[in-house]
Amino acid sequence: LHVCDACGEARGTTPKGQVSACFCSGDECTWCGTVIRRPITDYYDHRSGEWIHVPYFNELTHRCEAPPELRVGRQWRARPPDPDVRTYQEAMTELAWSLLEDRAGD
DSSP states (O other): OEEOTTTOOEEEEOTTSOEEOOGGGSEEETTTOOEEOOSSEEEEETTTTEEEEEOTTGGGGOOOOSOGGGOOSOOEEEOOOOTTTHHHHHHHHHHHHHHHHHHHHO
């Protein structure tokens, strides 16, 4: 892992294969510009020394500060995954879609 020059968070892959996604690959609120961690990723919190999982419903915790009259249309603007974790994020997205399709077929 290394420290991201832009956001100061840990990013990259450990020798054991654990992947840490920093804020730079997160999603951005279209209305207020707040960036949150990308859902269905993990990150290493260097302050606590722990690995933390970001659940798929993470975006529901965001409380937008933009006035209601500005909040029209799609809220989340997906940012491109950072290069260090792109393969992991694409695999997790593909897995999530396949599980959703399996459930729909039942």
